Amino acid sequence: MDAIVAEKITKQFKETVALKEVSFQVRAHELFGFIGPDGAGKTTLFRLIASLMLPNSGSLKVLGLDPVTEFKALRKKLGYMPGRFSLYQDLTVEENLDFYATIFGTTIEENYDLIKDIYSHIEPFKTRPAGKLSGGMKQKLALSCALIHKPELLILDEPTTGVDAVSRKEFWQMLKNLQKQGITVVVSTPYMDEAALCDRVALIQKGSLLSVDTPENIINSFKTELYGLRSVDMYNLLIQLKAYAFCENAHLFGQYIHASFKGELNRNDLLNYLKTKGIEDVEITGIKPGIEDCFMQLMVSNETLETV
Amino acid sequence: MRTIGYIIRKEFIQIFRNRSMLPIIFVMPVIQLIILANAATLDLKRIDMVVVDEDMSQSSRSLVSKFNGSPFYKIEAAFLSVKEAEAAMHKGKAGVILHIPQDFERDLLKENKAKIQLMVDAINGMAAGLINAYSSAIIADFNKEVISDLVTIPIPDGLNKSINTIPYYWYNPQLSYKNFMVPGILGVLITMIGMFLACMNLVREKEIGTIEQINVTPIHKFHFIAGKLIPFWILALAELAFGLAVGKLLFNIPFLGNIPLLFGFAALYLLVILGFGLFISTFADTQQQAMFIAWFIAMVFIMMSGLFTSVENMPDWAQILNKINPIAYFMRVIRMIILKGSGIKDIINEVVILSGYFVVIINLAIWRYKKTT
Structure with a gap:
């Protein structure tokens, strides 16, 4: 079963069209990346998948559920990490994790195995307020909180933006490990060098998907x-x-x-x-050619298409 | 239920961790009670008077000494012309001018009537009214003495008897403005906590983005809202208890009523106020906006509520407007219970109205909340 099936989703904010008839599939247990510049529509797409927003048209199935009508069931199976740090800055690392565990009806102990690799990095600072952590540690905490209820699908909106190169590498390794544990991971990033780390990537620009394929195939198509x-x-x-x-x-x-x-x-x-x-x-x-070259080429041809 | 309990716990952790909030919650009632209850007083303690005595007669001097003998009046200066006296009032040195014209005594003896002039600084209308009333009383007193001095023919006993009224002021025998103000200030305090803090707390989740992470959890909206409002409900009731203790210790405010009844009513009132807080929060995305809207609403409600002035003295339209002012109901009831010792039967009307109010506002708030998120 595919983890996400999107067919011709359109999302419009007044005059601005954020997503134009976007269609794609994310397979189960895949590490899927959305690559695109700022303002391409990545966050909007993720918010639709996370049932935080309703599409104007098109059909969307996430884990076989409709995010519009079956959002309650979906939210139990979904882990979402917003692009902006959204945990309580005045609560400590442990309190944050404990809080999210409780509202998902579980405990830290129950799913400790899943987050151990990640949480062990920040556990020495567990009595520190989340707001006082460094950028990389904040992301690790946010990832731990998004994983605490053992989701089947994890969506991460630009998790590595503003994180240093070493932490970025580490972070991607963690995502790979999560994938090995059977979690489907969907991630967005503006960094094209990260695209090569995904199983498949979708290049997104101005609300349209330019290409959905494995990084190798995208490069070979150049x-x-x-x-x-x-x-x-x-x-x-x-x-x-x-x-x-x-x-x-x-x-x-x-x-x-x-x-x-x-x-x-x-x-x-x-x-x-x-x-x-x-x-x-x-x-x-x-x-x-690298993936960036392909993206540049696709972007230019997309723009010329538009002007025609 | 477990979820609500956990959210409440989380809120309390955050409130107690906030270094600026907790001290203010407990310092605020003490400061406000000390300053406002002492400063905001309508008792007239000292009236500065200047005299222009153009007559310089025995009668005129006796009138002036009558004023001088009153504990409220202080004769600041005596001038020879009205112009000088007016200049003194203009400078703010005189609250009232007593002008006795030249032929005061002669007119009094010959024609049995004489004129004097009182000029009152009426920038503060309420004070001016009081000065006028006090002065009239003194002049009336003077009048009576003059009649008995001048009229040598014995008056029949029956005519000399005048009706003497000695007023007794119920519920506040000393007419202490503090007794009136302290319950009112307590009302304002718990309103602030209920409306401002709860509203800001809800908006804060939106402003710093934590709502985004909360929204993807399977948490029920109802649990989330209840979990966020209940801590402030508890906090406001604790504040009321603390404020009452301060009022008792510092001002020895009489407490005639039933304490559980007061807290029961306050609990109901706070539900309405928290509903308002929730309602306002749906209109704001930032704490700044929330603060501004809440301040606007609270300001109108508090000023209209009868905190400083009596609601009965307001024009009809204002009294009608006050029917939708929850603070007005609370001000009335808290004073009734504390100063009058009113029981449940006396406040049943207010209980029914606020209960209805609660149902309306909470539904309105939930409808708005659903629409916006």
């Missing part, structure tokens, strides 16, 4: 040759590349500019072109 370019004056290089007649796409990624070209790349022609623009120290290498 047909055009990709090149990395480097120069001393990166900014000028980027501008000149975008002005180059055969250039299809050019984006700055860290130390390199990733660019794709129409047809076969004629290196000499490109170098000559750049020379006339005063850029002589260009280094060109063929590179393997």
Whole structure:
């Protein structure tokens, strides 16, 4: 059985369309990621799944239940971690966990096994008010609270935003472990490097899904040759590349500019072109595309589609 | 039930952990009772008078000394012209001017009547009315003496007898304004806790986002609301007990009524006020908004409730408006029970009305709450 089945869900806030006929399936025991920039509609989608909001149209089944009519049964099986830290800052770590355990009708002891890996990191600080924890520890506490009732499905809205690189890595390891324990995990993130850690990802932009597939397939679907370019004056290089007649796409990624070209790349022609623009120290290498490149490409084609 | 109990426990932990809230809850009644009960008084203790005596006769001096002999009047100065006296009043040095014109004594002897002029600073209308009443009483007294001095023909016994009234003030024999104010202030205190704190507490969950996590739990709305309101219900009743003890110890307020009856009525009243708090909370997303709305409503209700002035003296429309003012009912009943010793039969009307009020407001609040979340 699929954990989530969404068919043509639309959500509108007055004039703003947050989600446009979004359809996808999340399989049971999957680690599923929604990747997209801020404002793409990730949080809205998660709030719909968590039964906090009603869709305008379309059908949604979560764990076989309708979040609109069967929200009571659903909430017992669902763990939700909002993007904003939503625990009581003036209660201690232990009090928060105890509180959520009680309102779910369980105790910390009963499900301690499930949260042990996560909670053990913050247990030394259990008498500290939640508001005084560091960002990474806050997220671990929030995750513990979302797990305390042993949910079948865990949805996490941007859990790693604002968390340092080490904690992020640790956090993803925890999610992998939870998946191994049979929990379906749905996570959203604006960081594309995290996409590769998911079983399947959905690229979302402006309320529409661009692609839903495994990270490998998304990368393999990138047909055009990709090149990395480097120069001393990166900014000028980027501008000149975008002005180059055969250039299809050019984006700055860290130390390199990733660019794709129409047809076969004629290196000499490109170098000559750049020379006339005063850029002589260009280094060109063929590179393997990453998920970010795919996303950029899909985003650009989505935008051109829209303008047509 | 277990859930409600647990939410109540959580709320109490949060209230007691809040370093600014708890002291205020218990310091507030002491400070308010001490300051307000002593400062907000309508008793007139001292009237500053200036005299313009243009007659300078025996009669005029005797009138002035009559005022001087009263414990309320203090003759600040004597002027030769009304202009000077008016200037003194303008500067705020005189509350009342007594102007005795030139031919006062002559007119009194010859024509059996004379005129004097009283000018009262009426910026505070209530005080001006009292000054006028006191002054008239003194002048009437003077009048009587003058008649007996001037009229030498013996008056028949029957005519000389005047009716003498000695008033006895029921329920507050010393006319102590403190006895009137202390129960009123206690009413304001528990209203503040019930309306402001409960309302802010509900809105706070929205403002800091904790409601988001609560909403995905299988918790019933009813349990959640009850769990959040009951602590303030308990807290307000504790505050009432504390305030009564302070009133008794500091002001020795007489307590004639039945204590369980007072607390029973307060418990009912607080349900209405908590309903208001819940209702207001549905209109606000931040504590600032909640504070502003609650303050607006509480301000109107408190001012209209008869805390400082008697409701019976208000215009008809205001009295009609007061029928929907829960604080007015509470002010009346708390004074009735404390000062008059009223029993359940005397307040049954208020009990019925507030019960009805509770049903209406709580349904309204729940309807709004459902609509907004």
